[in-house]
Amino acid sequence: MTAKLFSPKEWQLTLPLAFFLHLFYIAPLAVLLASSFQQAVGVPGFSLAQYGEFFRDSTNLKVLTDTFLLGLQVTLACLFFGYPVAYVYNRVTGIWKSVMTFLILLPLLTSAVVRTFGWVVILGKQGLINSALQGLGIIPEPVKLLFTHHGVTIAMTQIQLPLMILPIVASLSQIDSRLLAASASLGGGAWRTFWKIVFPLTLPGIISGCLLVFAITVSSFVTPSIIGGGQIMYMPTLIYQQGVVLLNGPFAAAISAILLVMVLAVVVGLSILGQKSRTYIR
Amino acid sequence: MSSLTPSLVKPQSDSLEKIDRLSFNWIMWGIAIFSLLVLTLPTLIVLVASLNSAQTLRFPPPGLSLQWYAALFDYPELWTAAVTSFQTALWTTAICVVLGVSASIAMAGSRARWVSAMDALVMSPLALPGIAVGLGILTFFSMIGLRLSIITLVISHVVICIPYVVRTTLASLTQLGGGLREASTVLGAGPVYTFFHVTLPLIKQGVITGSFMAFLSSFDNITVSLFLSDARTEVLPIRMWSMIENDLDVRAAAISGILILITALLMILMERLSGLSKFLVKS
Numbered sequence: 149m150t151a152k153l154f155s156p157k158e159w160q161l162t163l164p165l166a167f168f169l170h171l172f173y174i175a176p177l178a179v180l181l182a183s184s185f186q187q188a189v190g191v192p193g194f195s196l197a198q199y200g201e202f203f204r205d206s207t208n209l210k211v212l213t214d215t216f217l218l219g220l221q222v223t224l225a226c227l228f229f230g231y232p233v234a235y236v237y238n239r240v241t242g243i244w245k246s247v248m249t250f251l252i253l254l255p256l257l258t259s260a261v262v263r264t265f266g267w268v269v270i271l272g273k274q275g276l277i278n279s280a281l282q283g284l285g286i287i288p289e290p291v292k293l294l295f296t297h298h299g300v301t302i303a304m305t306q307i308q309l310p311l312m313i314l315p316i317v318a319s320l321s322q323i324d325s326r327l328l329a330a331s332a333s334l335g336g337g338a339w340r341t342f343w344k345i346v347f348p349l350t351l352p353g354i355i356s357g358c359l360l361v362f363a364i365t366v367s368s369f370v371t372p373s374i375i376g377g378g379q380i381m382y383m384p385t386l387i388y389q390q391g392v393v394l395l396n397g398p399f400a401a402a403i404s405a406i407l408l409v410m411v412l413a414v415v416v417g418l419s420i421l422g423q424k425s426r427t428y429i430r
Numbered sequence: 431m432s433s434l435t436p437s438l439v440k441p442q443s444d445s446l447e448k449i450d451r452l453s454f455n456w457i458m459w460g461i462a463i464f465s466l467l468v469l470t471l472p473t474l475i476v477l478v479a480s481l482n483s484a485q486t487l488r489f490p491p492p493g494l495s496l497q498w499y500a501a502l503f504d505y506p507e508l509w510t511a512a513v514t515s516f517q518t519a520l521w522t523t524a525i526c527v528v529l530g531v532s533a534s535i536a537m538a539g540s541r542a543r544w545v546s547a548m549d550a551l552v553m554s555p556l557a558l559p560g561i562a563v564g565l566g567i568l569t570f571f572s573m574i575g576l577r578l579s580i581i582t583l584v585i586s587h588v589v590i591c592i593p594y595v596v597r598t599t600l601a602s603l604t605q606l607g608g609g610l611r612e613a614s615t616v617l618g619a620g621p622v623y624t625f626f627h628v629t630l631p632l633i634k635q636g637v638i639t640g641s642f643m644a645f646l647s648s649f650d651n652i653t654v655s656l657f658l659s660d661a662r663t664e665v666l667p668i669r670m671w672s673m674i675e676n677d678l679d680v681r682a683a684a685i686s687g688i689l690i691l692i693t694a695l696l697m698i699l700m701e702r703l704s705g706l707s708k709f710l711v712k713s
Binding site: 158159160161162164165166168169172173174175176177179180183228229230232233235236248249250251252253254255256257258259260261262263264265266267268269270272274275276279306309310314317318337338339342359360363364366367368369370373374383384387388391392397400401404405407408411412415 | 447454455457458460468469470471473486487488489490528529532535551552555557558565566567585592596650657670678686689707710711
């Protein structure tokens with residue numbers, strides 16, 4: 149009874165935030181979308197000129213495919229390197245668990261500029277990798293790692309790794325350990341138990357990890373702009389170049405809209421898969 | 431797990447089973463240890479590089495010195511940027527807490543359909559490109575004739591940081607359930623009294639963790655600030671970005687070293703205070 153008396157007022161508590169987000173988030177995105185249909189800066193009216201310009205130029209198309217490729221490679225690499233970390237995290241106990249928590253969370257919470265800076269020191273001409281390989285006599289000349297797509301992929305994988313590990317840890321911890329015992333007592337070996345039981349049961353965690361890593365990778369600016377230098381462009385660096393450096397607002401808006409559509413398509417697709425995998429487990 | 435239960439079905443070959451188990455453990459632990467090393471490497475490298483005694487950035491450094499930390503004192507633009515970032519993050523966090531906690535209370539108390547729509551709206555800035563959001567907000571502000579200032583910067587940061595506060599607060603509220611609040615109301619306490627004396631103390635950990643995450647992500651934000659901070663409101667990450675981007679200033683290593691130490695200390699403090707890892711690892 150009392151809860152009913154209380155609730156008609158309670159829902160109104162959400163109004164300030166809803167109002168704030170509509171005014172400063174939804175409206176700006178709508179304005180952005182509208183400005184992408186301008187013919188040129190300051191010319192009102194509806195035109196697909198900006199989109200036409202984007203898709204006509206093969207350089208822009210390469211930026212689009214490079215960005216998608218980067219997202220895909222980083223996501224798969226994070227899954228490959230992150231899953232075992234999550235698996236081991238659920239096995240260790242005591243002080244090692246605290247140590248692992250610290251090692252996983254510190255990079256997550258450290259500033260992206262700082263982490264990228266670390267990779268500049270590692271990948272640079274006089275950096276860790278080149279010094280080590282030259283010192284061992286494996287290579288005579290420094291290898292070019294900075295300002296390459298591979299360099300960006302390596303750095304981004306390390307930077308996004310915690311975002312893949314955390315949802316998988318959550319999924320793994322929900323697995324009923326009796327299932328594993330049952331599998332072992334029925335003669336299922338370690339690999340078979342893993343692929344037939346553990347891996348499928350963690351699909352929800354894997355999917356939400358992939359969703360986060362992909363969305364954030366294709367949207368990130370700092371690491372691609374520093375590690376990629378001016379030589380390799382991705383969608384966010386192109387938006388910055390067009391919008392801030394060249395002051396071509398409508399074109400930058402059109403590129404933003406294309407990036408938004410790409411992210412939304414992947415996010416919605418993976419979310420549907422995630423829902424399916426959750427019902428499949430139950 | 432294999433050590434827990436002895437096999438009921440005798441495997442055909444003990445050695446095959448052993449190879450199976452060993453190869454699985456070796457590969458899992460091998461990749462995990464490698465990944466953890468790579469995960470930690472850049473942080474360690476930055477700390478070592480910041481103690482470099484040479485004039486250029488090289489690894490390994492020829493000698494150790496604190497000269498780059500000392501050089502920071504003679505760099506007023508950096509301190510101005512740090513103060514702007516700190517103020518922005520503080521205001522952003524305060525606004526996020528007020529808006530986020532009140533919305534979370536309403537969302538946790540209702541099972542109506544608008545809750546999931548609101549949830550999607552609040553969480554979406556986490557997944558959508560910050561650079562598009564930043565450009566959109568800038569276009570919007572220039573359309574309605576609002577000039578850039580620390581206020582516009584804070585507004586844009588609230589949009590990006592609000593998901594953290596709502597997520598952790600909602601998690602705490604869901605765990606709490608409605609029983610205690612109802613009991614308080616039945617006993618005659620008004621909604622405001624119930625909030626400050628019953629609900630808030632019980633969801634404190636979620637609110638603190640969310641505020642911490644919101645503060646860090648505002649302090650660290652570049653994509654939105656790129657569009658919304660100008661020369662007068664330059665923030666620290668942008669200053670550092672241009673230091674690294676243009677000429678690989680070694681002073682960037684020193685400021686990075688300071689940021690790593692502060693982050694690590696805050697993390698340990700937050701773990702003690704509100705069980706940070708509980709929220710980040712299991713939610």
